Amino acid sequence: MSQAKFESVPLANLDEWEEDLLRRYPDPEAIATAKATGEYRNYESPARDTVKEFYRLNHTYQTWDFVQEKRKDFLKFDKKEMTVWDAFDFLNQLVDDSDPDTDLDQLQHLLQTSEAIRRDGHPDWMVLTGLMHDMGKVLCLFGEQQWAVVGDTFPVGCAYSDKIIYPEYFAANPDFTDDRFNTKLGVYQQNCGLRKVDMSWGHDEYVYHMLKDYLPEPGLYMLRYHSFYAWHREGAYDYLLDDHDREMLKWVKLFNPYDLYSKSPEPPDWKKLRPYYEDLVAKYLPATLKF
Ligand SMILES: [Fe+2]
Ligand SMILES: [Fe+2]
DSSP: OTTTTSSOOOSSSTHHHHHHHHHHSOOHHHHHHHHHTTOOOOOOOOOOHHHHHHHHHHHHHOOHHHHHHHHHHHTTOOSOEEOHHHHHHHHGGGOOTTSTTTOOOHHHHHHHHHHHHHHTTOOHHHHHHHHHTTGGGGGGGGTOOGGGTSSOOOBSSSOOOTTSSSGGGGGGSGGGGOTTTSSSSTTSOTTOOGGGSOBOOSHHHHHHHHHTTTSOHHHHHHHHHTTOHHHHTTOOOGGGOOHHHHHHHHHHHHHHHHHHHOOOSSOOOHHHHHHHHHHHHHHHSOSSEEO
16 A cells, blocks of 8 residues: 555545545435435444544644644645646555555546536536645655645644534644644734635645646635635634635535535546546646646
8 A cells, every 4th residue: 555654644545534524524415315215324433443543643743833844845846847647647656555446546536526517517627626626635645644634624823623523632732732822813813814824734735835826716715725624614713714715615615515425436437538638737737737
């Protein structure tokens, strides 16, 4: 398995985090269908230990200082330069080959997301956003720990909301007892806007910066905040938002079901789809992307 070389890897693969998201936020349509056919079970199965351990690490180590350090390093974009197509091949090294039958590779998740957006007739830049939204997971291939790549994101530099999954694990985070960071607003001003707020470090923030010159503003919000469940699903952090964030929230919410509920065991036919995506990528993105 490609991630075996890193220490502390509680998740067998990155998808375990997303499977747990589906448990927390089940597809309302699937529930409705299952209820109609009498097959619905609201199983309150305890989260798998691997997922809990993953969040324990994430909440313990995502400090203000950690985020500044990662931003300084990765936002230089001096690691690699690739065409989008080579970047997909690179990202696909993250496939969990211990279970090839059930796990789709990363490109397939991206294509299922973008194709579901396309089928519903949304603008082409949103289709491209779907295609690119998890590209930041290449961080794993640069040696980053799982808890610094995936997982729900949240603001750092101010008190953690109890709407974040497993809030009790923040007690072990040094910022939790640091007076600079543990008040409601911390280092921020009331309603300063999320653009002035530093989020926990991971694939969302990274891909946002990678693509920030190429997609329209709603697409950039989708990239940057797609794992900020405490905001877009739980309504937390209203005191940090400005009117622009409230306007953009609609788009983040529009995007989320395509990410969560487009998974199907049927792999997309990449050969057939490729010409469309070649045109789409050429329309918006430069010949190569910097990582
Ligand atoms: Fe993601
Ligand atoms: Fe995703």
